[in-house]
Amino acid sequence: MTGALVSTCELCAHQATPAWSLVFQGPLLRVVRVLDAPEFPAFYRVIWQAHVAEMSDLLAADRQHLMDTVNTVEGVLRTSLQPTKINLAAFGNMVPHLHWHVIARFDWDSHFPQPVWGTAQRTPVPAAVDRLIAPLVEVDARIVAALTA
Amino acid sequence: MTGALVSTCELCAHQATPAWSLVFQGPLLRVVRVLDAPEFPAFYRVIWQAHVAEMSDLLAADRQHLMDTVNTVEGVLRTSLQPTKINLAAFGNMVPHLHWHVIARFDWDSHFPQPVWGTAQRTPVPAAVDRLIAPLVEVDARIVAALTA
Numbered sequence: 693m694t695g696a697l698v699s700t701c702e703l704c705a706h707q708a709t710p711a712w713s714l715v716f717q718g719p720l721l722r723v724v725r726v727l728d729a730p731e732f733p734a735f736y737r738v739i740w741q742a743h744v745a746e747m748s749d750l751l752a753a754d755r756q757h758l759m760d761t762v763n764t765v766e767g768v769l770r771t772s773l774q775p776t777k778i779n780l781a782a783f784g785n786m787v788p789h790l791h792w793h794v795i796a797r798f799d800w801d802s803h804f805p806q807p808v809w810g811t812a813q814r815t816p817v818p819a820a821v822d823r824l825i826a827p828l829v830e831v832d833a834r835i836v837a838a839l840t841a
Numbered sequence: 842m843t844g845a846l847v848s849t850c851e852l853c854a855h856q857a858t859p860a861w862s863l864v865f866q867g868p869l870l871r872v873v874r875v876l877d878a879p880e881f882p883a884f885y886r887v888i889w890q891a892h893v894a895e896m897s898d899l900l901a902a903d904r905q906h907l908m909d910t911v912n913t914v915e916g917v918l919r920t921s922l923q924p925t926k927i928n929l930a931a932f933g934n935m936v937p938h939l940h941w942h943v944i945a946r947f948d949w950d951s952h953f954p955q956p957v958w959g960t961a962q963r964t965p966v967p968a969a970v971d972r973l974i975a976p977l978v979e980v981d982a983r984i985v986a987a988l989t990a
Contacts, residue, residue: 746927748916759908767897777937778895781930785946785954788926797934805934807958 698743703789712737715832716839720754721761723835725828732808733821733828734773734796736835738762745788761839762792768834769796772826779807798823847892852938861886864981865988869903870910872984874977881957882970882977883922883945885984887911894937910988911941917983918945921975928956947972 697704708714708724715736716723726735738761740750747755766778775796782792797804801820802812816823846853857863857873864885865872875884887910889899896904915927924945931941946953950969951961965972 746915746919747929748912748919748927755908755912756905759904763897763904766895770895770897777932777934778897779930779932779934780896781928781932781956783926783928783930783956785926785928785956807930807932807934807956809956809959 696743697741698789701743701787701789703739703787703791704743713832716836718839721758723761723765723839725832729808731802731812731816731820732795732797733824734769734775734831735808736765736769736794738765738792738794740790743789745784745790747782747790749790758790758792762794764838765794765835768831768838769794772831772834773824776804781807845892846890847938850892850936850938852888852936852940853892862981865985867988870907872910872914872988874981878957880951880961880965880969881944881946882973883918883924883980884957885914885918885943887914887941887943889939893939894933896931896939898939907939907941911943913987914943914984917980917987918943921980921983922973925953930956 699705711728712724712726714722715725720741722739724737726737729735740758762780769775769778773796776799777797779795779797780792795808800816802814802816803810806813848854860877861873861875863871864874869890871888873886875886878884889907918924918927922945925948926946928944928946929941933939944957949965951963951965952959955962
């Protein structure tokens with residue numbers, strides 16, 4: 693199921709923007725790393741290429757492919773960064789184009805244990821990106837390797 | 842994969858509480874409806890019975906079973922309530938016991954288009970529960986029917 697693109701949808705129109713970098717490009721989905729939330733440096737999105745709103749709009753095989761990809765990204769984040777917790781979410785309230793947030797959370801991060809959409813709890817010093825135990829470009833490369841293995 | 846229960850975990854210890862009602866009970870997972878967030882009356886959780894933290898802790902077949910159940914709940918919410926959007930999330934930052942939030946969102950609800958964990962946007966009048974086009978006990982029954990079909 694590929695489906696149409698919608699020119700007014702920012703996820704259809706842009707493969708990469710200053711807000712995120714393209715990590716992996718596939719026929720059915722892509723993986724990007726979010727750049728505009730520096731307090732959560734290990735914040736990835738898995739974006740379905742076709743403009744559908746809900747998981748239940750997908751065929752079962754496509755749904756499984758998407759969740760397998762989310763799971764692969766989760767696995768790389770866990771092994772690379774040893775986060776306190778992984779957070780997964782698919783909202784689409786603002787942009788009703790199916791995408792998953794996959795976020796490595798740490799007990800020292802600005803919002804933990806609140807969701808990243810909740811209330812800040814603290815200001816980490818040093819900054820979040822300087823606390824990660826692996827460079828994000830290396831995490832990106834491991835995601836690509838895992839998705840193309 | 843059934844696994845251990847942990848007596849200090851609220852999701853292991855309680856099958857139902859004043860905060861939620863039990864909708865469906867299976868060997869591997871249960872479905873509850875959240876009662877302590879009246880601004881989001883169609884708020885369900887799919888809770889894995891065993892005390893594991895992350896989706897990637899599950900075997901592939903179990904992960905698929907869990908997401909199939911999430912998808913079934915989503916489908917019943919869509920057909921029963923015609924929400925503006927479905928929101929799915931698995932955080933577990935507070936209670937690191939795998940559970941999915943499945944929430945029917947409406948463009949008139951208190952927080953839309955923000956996540957339910959974000960900032961309130963308005964106070965709906967009449968109240969949310971009075972705007973739903975089907976009674977929640979009927980939605981519960983449809984979820985049970987769909988999961989036992």
